[in-house]
Amino acid sequence: MISSSLSSSLSSRKGRIFVFVVICSIVAFKISGVFRPSSFYRSLPSISRPSITQEVAPSSPPTSVVQPSSTTTSISQPALPSIYTSPDKDSDECQSRYGLKYIEDAAKTNRNYCEQEDASQMQCFHSNAADGRFDPFCIASNVALPLSSTKFEIDCHSRHSYNPLPADLAGTIPVSEFKEDWYNTGPGYTFPNHFDIGKDYTTDLEHCRSPPNKSEEITHTILVKREGQDNIWHSLMEIMAYTMTMDILSLATAPDGGPFFSSDRDIQNTQVVLLDDGGEGPLYELWNMIAKRPIRRIKDLESTELSCLPNIIIPLSGATNPLWLGDWTPHSCRNSKILSVFVERVLTQMAIDTSIASPQILQASKRRSSQPLRRQNNLVLTFIKRTGTRRLINQDSLFEAFRQRFPHITLNIIDFAGIPLRTQIHTARTSDILVGVHGAGLTHAMFMREDTAVVEILPWDVRHKGFRNLANLRGLRYFSTHITSERDKDKDWHFEDVDIDETRFLQVISAAVGSMYHQGLMDLDVA
Secondary structure, eight states: OHHHHHHHHHHSHHHHHHHHHHHHHHHHHHHHHHTSOOOSEEEOOOOOOOOSSTTOOOSSOOTTSOOOOSSOOOOOOOEEEGGGGSOOOSOHHHHHHHSHHHHHHHHTTOEEOBOTTSSSEEEEEEEOTTTTOOEEEEEEEEEEEOTTOSOEEEEOOBGGGSSSOOGGGTTOOOGGGOOOBTTTBSHHHHHHHHEEEESSOHHHHHHTOSOOOOTTSOOEEEEEOOSOSSOHHHHHHHHHHHHHHHHHHHHSBOTTSSBSOOHHHHGGGEEEEEOSOOOOOTTGGGGGTTOOSOOEEGGGGOOSSOEEEEEEEEOOOGGGOTTTTTTTSOOOOOOOHHHHHHHHHHHHHTTOOTTOOOHHHHHHHTSOTTSOOOOOSOOEEEEEOOSSSSOBTTHHHHHHHHHHHOTTSEEEEEOGGGSOHHHHHHHHHTOSEEEEESSGGGGGGGGSOTTOEEEEEEOTTOOOOHHHHHHHHTTOEEEEEEOSSOOOTTSOGGGOOBOOOHHHHHHHHHHHHHHTTTSTTOOOOOO
16 A cells, blocks of 8 residues: 555656655755764753743843843754763652752752842852752852952842842842851852952942953853862862853853853863862862863962953852762662763763773673684772771781682772872773772772672771762662771771671672672673
8 A cells, every 4th residue: 555655656746746855854864963063062952941030120131241132043052961861760859869850950040149230240059959958059240350369359239138039039048148068168168258249349340341352261260169189089079069060051041041151162261260279189180171271279360450250150069969968878869960971071081981891801802703702700809908097907818818719800909099090090990899998989989880899898887878879870789898896986987997807808799799790791600
């Protein structure tokens, strides 16, 4: 029936035209797919943008931001990493905390904190995905830095000062009530210590009204007060928080109708300015993942004349990272897009192959294709050696017993703190099993391949679940045990060395090893 119908259609002039149009459409679709840029950032599916000023009726539009022209123009959808667009099968609660929904929900909280006639403008956002918290971050436009000063000026009359409070500000808090996060971080620390906000700075800001018109102009400045430099968990949490801030700004609608930050347009003209005077630390270059200009210090901005900054961003702090919040409670979430995106960014920044396999698979893959592809029946186990606190006292005897029990397993004992970051990450990605006493070193599980295993040795009565939750979100197998000796509760477990008896140690290692025996090309009996 179909064949005869098609033949009939082709026999008529209209039918031939119809077939020609269909063929042209298919060809055009294929061509557009071939030439679509395969950049790291790709557009999200259409997402409705919230109107954040509907309930405010100012007498005139803000003079400090460029208004859209009367001619209707097409504004491209903001770009985020393509992994955000893949289907999310986790529960709504998990998506709100660890998925794209976390980014979407925060983007909808955009509120204008200044009067529209003020010389500066400031939009603030917040996340309350975890435990009903209010975790803010802000972007201020048209900001001045007076000569020989390290304190920025924002000409802004706070809309929170009105009584009654404007309807669109319901559920928000003023900048003066932002809470400082631990280690003197976050907007609650940055605003009172590095900003003057009020109506006393109109003269300076009038000078700064003109938007930048040079291609080499810095368009966005991100101000960061770091917690420290040497703890990889703390550092990655705050670097990840900053990248999520930029993703939220890429999705949210600015007063001119476009995004606050465009990866394609702004990434090369964005800089990170550090407010602390600490050393660079091993993760320093990761601050350049999104801001491509050289990293600067606050003292580098001091000038002999008034400086004008088009946009200043005070990002989310590391303490507000969803991965860190509630880390003493286990959860059932099995996927995290915000974490997957971050890991991919780090691997890209460090030029590490994202498809890297373990050494055994790599060796097997070098065989000729005519030969059967077999993996050697051995695994790579990496033990994180701690040299400061929480050292495993009897590790020499434990690993002698380990070698006798598992002669086919390659054992690496590594002090991650003593090797470059790229080597640390590469080591994690080529390990089948990662073992360590509870501590920041287990953060490296973040970079392991899916379906590998993590073993955590915890102090006597410590019930921390952060690395368990991290392993679940990365698709890893997680195993834990506690040390043998009951600790002295008058002492801080953070600083006490640990020991574990041989039987318990080998039991937990055996469980992890056995879970890998039939992964990929491995083929060994568990018992």
